[in-house]
Amino acid sequence: xxxxxxxxxxxxxxxxxxxxxxxxxxxxxxxxxxxxxxxxxxxxxxxxxxxxxxxxxxxxxxxxxxxxxxxxxxxxxxxxxxxxxxxxxxxxxxxxxxxxxxxxxxxxxxxxxxxxxxxxxxxxxxxxxxxxx
Amino acid sequence: xxxxxxxxxxxxxxxxxxxxxxxxxxxxxxxxxxxxxxxxxxxxxxxxxxxxxxxxxxxxxxxxxxxxxxxxxxxxxxxxxxxxxxxxxxxxxxxxxxxxxxxxxxxxxxxxxxxxxxxxxxxxxxxxxxxxx
Numbered sequence: 001x002x003x004x005x006x007x008x009x010x011x012x013x014x015x016x017x018x019x020x021x022x023x024x025x026x027x028x029x030x031x032x033x034x035x036x037x038x039x040x041x042x043x044x045x046x047x048x049x050x051x052x053x054x055x056x057x058x059x060x061x062x063x064x065x066x067x068x069x070x071x072x073x074x075x076x077x078x079x080x081x082x083x084x085x086x087x088x089x090x091x092x093x094x095x096x097x098x099x100x101x102x103x104x105x106x107x108x109x110x111x112x113x114x115x116x117x118x119x120x121x122x123x124x125x126x127x128x129x130x131x132x133x
Numbered sequence: 134x135x136x137x138x139x140x141x142x143x144x145x146x147x148x149x150x151x152x153x154x155x156x157x158x159x160x161x162x163x164x165x166x167x168x169x170x171x172x173x174x175x176x177x178x179x180x181x182x183x184x185x186x187x188x189x190x191x192x193x194x195x196x197x198x199x200x201x202x203x204x205x206x207x208x209x210x211x212x213x214x215x216x217x218x219x220x221x222x223x224x225x226x227x228x229x230x231x232x233x234x235x236x237x238x239x240x241x242x243x244x245x246x247x248x249x250x251x252x253x254x255x256x257x258x259x260x261x262x263x264x265x266x
Binding site: 019026027095100102103110111115116119120121122123125126127128129130133 | 152159160228233235236243244248249252253254255256258259260261262263266
C-alpha cells in the first residue's frame with residue numbers, strides 16, 4: 001500500500017504534500033512523490049524553494065517513523081496525470097492526493113484538465129486538497 | 134472532527150459510503166450521512182435497497198466500535214452540493230467523500246456539476262471514490 005502525490009511547487013502542491021504525508025503516517029504506508037517533468041514549465045522560485053523545504057521536513061518525519069518514502073523523477077514525456085495514474089496502479093496505491101486551487105469570491109473556476117483526468121481515470125480514490133486560505 | 138458523505142443510492146454512492154465508514158473507523162471520527170432530498174429524482178429500486186442494507190451494516194459496525202454516526206435528512210430545497218458543503222463547515226469535517234462514475238473504455242465523461250461544485254467550493258478536502266469495476 002502506498003500514497004501517491006504529484007510534485008507541484010505551488011501553495012496547493014504543498015498542501016497536498018503535507019496531507020499525503022499525514023495520511024501516510026496515519027496508515028503507516030509508503031509515500032511516493034512523483035516529480036513528472038516535461039520541462040519548460042516555470043514555477044515561482046520562492047514557491048519551489050518552500051516546497052523543497054517542506055519536502056525535506058516531511059522526509060525527516062517519515063524517517064523518524066520508519067516509513068518508506070521516495071521521490072521519483074519521471075521524464076517519460078507523459079502528461080503528469082498519466083504518470084500519477086500509472087504509478088498509483090503499479091503500487092496498488094490506497095489513493096492519490098492532488099492539490100486544487102481555491103475559487104476566489106468573484107472567480108469562476110473550473111477544474112484543470114490534469115485534475116479532471118486524474119479524478120476520472122484513476123481507479124483508486126483521489127483526495128483533493130486546497131491550500132489554506 | 135467528522136467525515137461527511139452524501140446519501141446516494143447508486144453503486145458509486147455505496148462505494149463512497151463504505152469508504153467513508155472505513156475512514157471514520159481509522160480516525161475514530163464521527164460519520165455523517167446526508168440525505169439531501171429535493172424530491173422527484175428516481176433511483177433504481179434495487180440500488181436503493183442495497184444502499185439501505187449497506188447503511189445498516191455500516192451503522193452496526195460503527196456502533197460496535199462506539200463511534201458516533203447519524204443520517205441527516207435535509208429538505209431545504211438546496212442543491213446536494215450546498216448541503217454537503219454547509220454541513221462539512223458546521224462540523225469542521227476532516228473531509229467529504231463523494232462517489233464518481235467510472236469512465237467506460239469508449240466513454241467520454243466529464244465530471245457532474247455537483248461533483249465539480251463540491252471539489253471546487255468545499256474548504257475541506259474531498260475524497261472521490263469510484264465504484265468497484
